[in-house]
Amino acid sequence: DTEVTQTPKHLVMGMTNKKSLKCEQHMGHRAMYWYKQKAKKPPELMFVYSYEKLSINESVPSRFSPECPNSSLLNLHLHALQPEDSALYLCASSLKQGLTNTEAFFGQGTRLTVV
């Protein structure tokens, strides 16, 4: 099973709404990631969790709030977003073996539209 599951697949939200994106994997991976991808651009790293602890925050605005409740789940809480935050949000996980990386597996993404 190399599956990373993201819900919802599509989300439309107003600028005053609060919503959450969810990500789940059962591969025993201890590193989980949130990426943002705009059209015709590469995935852009937002956050990295390593062993359920936030290890990297790429200067993401506080209207994005990540949470890792356990080793299988990763959430991204959204509040007061702007239309320019509309993008494909990708979750990924990888098996972190000491200092050695292995391939990251991506979910299908959540297409977010902020109106």
Place this chain on the structure above:
Amino acid sequence: DQQVKQNSPSLSVQEGRISILNCDYTNSMFDYFLWYKKYPAEGPTFLISISSIKDKNEDGRFTVFLNKSAKHLSLHIVPSQPGDSAVYFCAASGTGNQFYFGTGTSLTVIP
């Protein structure tokens, strides 16, 4: 600062021929390299990877070559099939938790 670069935004190849996608990187601390295939509005799908201790890794129709001295890697697809048409991203990582992605190459395989 783009540490991983794919200088060809697009590539067209006839079905059955070889597709060669190129990728350059600047950080000599990278020790693990990956190729992903991506369709619009979907997540990237892992294709093949290579560790810096190797110079070649092969998996079916896909072969990745690594030239550490030139900081260059390439993905060879042979024979190319119409279903291979997608955007291909190379990525690199070091001892940290980050994967750095290139800007992508859109491959079109013409039947």
